[in-house]
Amino acid sequence: MNPPLNDTLRQVAEETFESLAFMFAMPEDEDADDEQIAWVGASVEFVGPFTGTVAIALAEPMLSELTANMVGADDPSDVPPEQQTDGLKELANVVCGNLLPALAGAEALFDVRAPVLLDRGEIPEHVDGLNPASRIRLCLDSGPAEVALFTPEPIVVVAETL
Amino acid sequence: MALNILVVDDSSVVRAMIVKCLGLTDIPIGEVHQAGDGQQGLNVLGEHWVDLIFADINMPVMNGEEMIQHIRAQAQYDNVPIIVVSTEGSQTRIERLEKQGVRFIHKPFAPETVRDVIREITGVCHEPSA
Numbered sequence: 001m002n003p004p005l006n007d008t009l010r011q012v013a014e015e016t017f018e019s020l021a022f023m024f025a026m027p028e029d030e031d032a033d034d035e036q037i038a039w040v041g042a043s044v045e046f047v048g049p050f051t052g053t054v055a056i057a058l059a060e061p062m063l064s065e066l067t068a069n070m071v072g073a074d075d076p077s078d079v080p081p082e083q084q085t086d087g088l089k090e091l092a093n094v095v096c097g098n099l100l101p102a103l104a105g106a107e108a109l110f111d112v113r114a115p116v117l118l119d120r121g122e123i124p125e126h127v128d129g130l131n132p133a134s135r136i137r138l139c140l141d142s143g144p145a146e147v148a149l150f151t152p153e154p155i156v157v158v159a160e161t162l
Numbered sequence: 163m164a165l166n167i168l169v170v171d172d173s174s175v176v177r178a179m180i181v182k183c184l185g186l187t188d189i190p191i192g193e194v195h196q197a198g199d200g201q202q203g204l205n206v207l208g209e210h211w212v213d214l215i216f217a218d219i220n221m222p223v224m225n226g227e228e229m230i231q232h233i234r235a236q237a238q239y240d241n242v243p244i245i246v247v248s249t250e251g252s253q254t255r256i257e258r259l260e261k262q263g264v265r266f267i268h269k270p271f272a273p274e275t276v277r278d279v280i281r282e283i284t285g286v287c288h289e290p291s292a
Contacts, residue, residue, distance in 0.1 A: 071175055071178040071182060072179075082174075086173055093220075094269050094270055097248070097251055101251030102251075108252060109254050111220075112220055
């Protein structure tokens with residue numbers, strides 16, 4: 001894994017969760033048992049100066065709260081299931097859209113595809129035969145989340161600041 | 163003057179976020195129409211007059227850039243304010259949109275940003291009650 005890439009992915013992901021869904025990063029829980037978690041996830045492909053996929057997954061119970069916070073609903077149970085998954089896809093879209101200029105600079109031109117739900121909920125070990133260039137775990141106040149970047153090319157972070 | 167508004171985005175969540183933000187501002191809002199892609203947006207424009215358009219870029223069927231080109235080609239809409247709400251990070255693409263008279267709001271956004279941009283480009287603000 002690439003430490004500057006991990007740092008950039010973490011910063012973008014944390015800022016997106018915070019500003020889009022009012023979910024805040026907490027200190028890592030060393031005793032967390034991810035084996036027991038049911039995940040729900042989405043991914044988004046991009047093409048441009050480099051190609052790849054950004055995938056994001058979170059604990060399934062967080063999903064209704066995520067979307068309720070995004071749309072300003074008082075009660076998460078009021079958010080219909082299709083809108084909940086729509087919120088997750090939008091989260092993946094925003095993370096990807098903010099990650100790419102943070103990695104490649106503001107002049108780089110990428111085409112970002114429509115986000116899709118991950119078949120099995122969790123982020124797979126490989127996407128299109130690729131290992132993740134970066135994969136991070138977030139401990140949020142609402143529960144755990146994971147974010148990964150899959151790309152065939154080595155990534156050099158060129159943007160100095162986010 | 164109440165603004166009739168069209169919100170074009172393939173994400174129902176983003177449309178809901180924008181509509182929610184509109185409700186949190188003190189700007190008088192008339193009818194709010196929604197569309198899930200650029201073609202649907204053009205269809206709405208064919209049936210309703212709107213004073214302001216919010217548009218995404220990446221959408222199925224017809225993307226935001228194509229829709230904006232179609233809108234600008236219509237005489238009655240060549241000056242209608244358009245606000246693109248997108249994660250787009252490429253300054254190249256943003257400048258290309260701005261040359262078509264489009265304002266840009268980057269996601270994620272705050273309600274205050276939506277309010278301020280609407281005020282700036284329409285000149286419409288709160289109408290105090292008599």
